Amino acid sequence: MAVEFKFPDIGEGVMEGEVTKWLVKEGDYVKRDQPLVEVMTEKVTVELPSPVAGTVLKIMAKAGETIRVGQTVVVLGEKGETVQTQTIASVSTRTTSPTHSGSQKMVQPAVQGKTIATPAVRKFARELNVDLAVVQATGPGGRITEEDVRNASKRATQPIAQAEGLEERVPLKGIRKTIAERMAKSKNIAAHVTHVEEVDFTELVSVREKAKQMAQKSNVKMTYLPFVVKAVVDGLKKHPHFNASLDDQKNEIVVKKYYNIGIAVATEIGLIVPVIKDADKKSLMQIAQEIEELSEKARTNKLTLNETRGGTFTITNIGSIGGVFSTAIINHPEVAILAIGRIVKRPAVKNGNIVIRDIVNFSLNFDHRVLDGADAANFLNMVKKILEEPNFELQA
Amino acid sequence: MRISLLDLGLRDYGEVLKIQHKFVEERRASKILDTLILVEHPDVITLGRRGTMENVVSKDFPVYFIERGGDATYHGPGQLVGYPIISLEQTRIDVVTLVRNIEEVLIKTASDFGITAGRVEKKPGIWVDGKKLASIGIAVQHWISFHGFALNLNTDLKKFYAIKPCGMEPSTMTSMQKILGKKVSFDNVKKNIIKNFKDVFDAEIAEEPIALAF
Numbered sequence: 001m002a003v004e005f006k007f008p009d010i011g012e013g014v015m016e017g018e019v020t021k022w023l024v025k026e027g028d029y030v031k032r033d034q035p036l037v038e039v040m041t042e043k044v045t046v047e048l049p050s051p052v053a054g055t056v057l058k059i060m061a062k063a064g065e066t067i068r069v070g071q072t073v074v075v076l077g078e079k080g081e082t083v084q085t086q087t088i089a090s091v092s093t094r095t096t097s098p099t100h101s102g103s104q105k106m107v108q109p110a111v112q113g114k115t116i117a118t119p120a121v122r123k124f125a126r127e128l129n130v131d132l133a134v135v136q137a138t139g140p141g142g143r144i145t146e147e148d149v150r151n152a153s154k155r156a157t158q159p160i161a162q163a164e165g166l167e168e169r170v171p172l173k174g175i176r177k178t179i180a181e182r183m184a185k186s187k188n189i190a191a192h193v194t195h196v197e198e199v200d201f202t203e204l205v206s207v208r209e210k211a212k213q214m215a216q217k218s219n220v221k222m223t224y225l226p227f228v229v230k231a232v233v234d235g236l237k238k239h240p241h242f243n244a245s246l247d248d249q250k251n252e253i254v255v256k257k258y259y260n261i262g263i264a265v266a267t268e269i270g271l272i273v274p275v276i277k278d279a280d281k282k283s284l285m286q287i288a289q290e291i292e293e294l295s296e297k298a299r300t301n302k303l304t305l306n307e308t309r310g311g312t313f314t315i316t317n318i319g320s321i322g323g324v325f326s327t328a329i330i331n332h333p334e335v336a337i338l339a340i341g342r343i344v345k346r347p348a349v350k351n352g353n354i355v356i357r358d359i360v361n362f363s364l365n366f367d368h369r370v371l372d373g374a375d376a377a378n379f380l381n382m383v384k385k386i387l388e389e390p391n392f393e394l395q396a
Numbered sequence: 397m398r399i400s401l402l403d404l405g406l407r408d409y410g411e412v413l414k415i416q417h418k419f420v421e422e423r424r425a426s427k428i429l430d431t432l433i434l435v436e437h438p439d440v441i442t443l444g445r446r447g448t449m450e451n452v453v454s455k456d457f458p459v460y461f462i463e464r465g466g467d468a469t470y471h472g473p474g475q476l477v478g479y480p481i482i483s484l485e486q487t488r489i490d491v492v493t494l495v496r497n498i499e500e501v502l503i504k505t506a507s508d509f510g511i512t513a514g515r516v517e518k519k520p521g522i523w524v525d526g527k528k529l530a531s532i533g534i535a536v537q538h539w540i541s542f543h544g545f546a547l548n549l550n551t552d553l554k555k556f557y558a559i560k561p562c563g564m565e566p567s568t569m570t571s572m573q574k575i576l577g578k579k580v581s582f583d584n585v586k587k588n589i590i591k592n593f594k595d596v597f598d599a600e601i602a603e604e605p606i607a608l609a610f
Contacts (some may be wrong), residue, residue, distance in 0.1 A: 013492055038445070043465035043466040043533050045445050126488070173398070174398065304401070
């Protein structure tokens with residue numbers, strides 16, 4: 001059955017538009033959502049997508065012609081069909097978004113969802129979380145009024161605990177929402193395994209002390225983290241599959257030849273991971289400086305998109321707050337994450353004597369789809385060795 | 397609404413056009429958030445759907461025929477250009493509201509610098525005493541908006557003589573510098589555009605964090 005496609009109501013107050021370009025011609029087969037025609041109004045060009053799949057039977061308005069809202073611009077139907085039409089409402093952003101239910105062929109989208117309301121009322125409805133499609137309209141011409149929205153909102157039952165003030169509902173949004181989505185996604189997709197190793201930081205403590213004093217001269221704060229970044233990069237070079245991602249679609253492991261190390265930073269609004277690009281090409285001092293800058297930017301919400309993208313491996317320094325060890329969630333699509341624990345003075349046995357050493361637990365979480373436990377042990381052994389027998393170039 | 401910000405600094409028009417097309421596709425596939433691109437272009441002339449070469453007077457600058465609404469315009473140093481890539485379907489913003497909102501952002505920003513600007517019916521953009529301070533031209537594909545606005549900060553207004561801006565006389569164009577009698581700081585205007593964009597669109601800026609939890 002042929003259907004008429006009418007110029008939809010694309011914006012408050014828009015009565016007409018100009019056909020600027022046809023994107024299909026008569027006889028073409030179009031898929032649902034395929035752009036049919038470009039229309040211009042008030043310096044906005046809008047491509048109108050087809051509400052149905054079918055053949056373009058007849059184009060009713062030429063390029064350059066002015067069309068009014070509701071005017072038929074094209075007739076769609078089955079190939080060879082004569083033009084005898086049935087009206088179909090187009091999809092438009094003001095009313096309902098394209099529905100994707102039903103079969104692909106010549107099915108009418110749900111047009112009963114079309115609602116008439118001013119933007120202010122729509123905004124109000126959004127704030128109250130009221131679906132306009134289910135609101136009883138009492139305004140002139142079937143218009144939904146603010147009162148209608150308020151009434152519909154009241155009808156929705158309030159959870160008892162919330163009403164009594166025993167619970168509070170905090171919207172999951174912003175960074176919190178991103179964290180929620182990413183964490184769940186990573187846990188869903190990757191096969192997480194945690195491998196824990198003790199690292200003796202005693203030697204590193206004195207090396208870092210030296211480096212700290214040198215760094216101070218250039219006003220840079222030297223923590224332990226730059227040393228760990230350096231050791232990890234060396235480890236990644238020897239064990240490249242830790243510096244990789246898994247392309248699920250192509251079933252390929254993507255091994256990266258660049259070393260962009262993400263550093264987890266706790267901020268007031270949640271955890272953010274700025275990335276130190278090309279860490280292999282940077283000196284200890286440069287890395288220290290960059291960590292300081294990126295952390296500060298993260299805390300003051302000044303990071304650019306670019307500064308949080310493109311990581312190949314992530315380090316999280318949860319130990320600066322506390323904990324024996326932690327099983328961090330892999331920063332998907334990366335395949336491993338290293339969590340550094342707290343530095344603790346502990347009795348240890350060295351050459352048959354009990355001595356006090358500075359010990360840190362490193363926990364490496366890896367994706368068992370790409371790596372095995374032996375790989376993890378080898379990688380971490382190497383990182384451990386580099387840090388336990390520190391031989392870092394301290395100069396800038 | 398959450399948006400990402402992308403400040404491209406000074407970038408070639410053709411390069412950013414490609415980025416816009418890529419972002420429209422990625423936004424459509426929900427791979428990225430709604431995004432506001434801010435950029436300054438080297439000298440360039442663009443022709444919207446209504447534009448013809450008749451409105452290009454000088455042949456000194458590269459010319460691009462593009463899919464946005466409107467006629468000829470000039471972009472160049474000293475002009476802040478913004479491209480909001482927004483899913484109108486997901487944000488439930490209609491095309492007219494989009495234009496009105498962008499105008500509102502520009503009017504508020506002008507006001508932050510002591511300039512009283514307003515709208516002129518049937519002539520999108522923002523106006524100060526009959527002169528045009530900022531132009532608007534939008535395109536929507538798959539209900540994703542792109543292209544956007546161009547606000548003259550310290551633009552060399554003589555360069556508008558290379559075209560008939562939107563078919564009008566080049567002398568119609570003005571800039572913040574011309575109105576205030578002094579140059580304005582690009583960074584400060586940018587900051588205010590972002591602040592006002594957040595207010596008007598009720599948006600929060602997402603840093604697209606790659607986050608971890610324990």
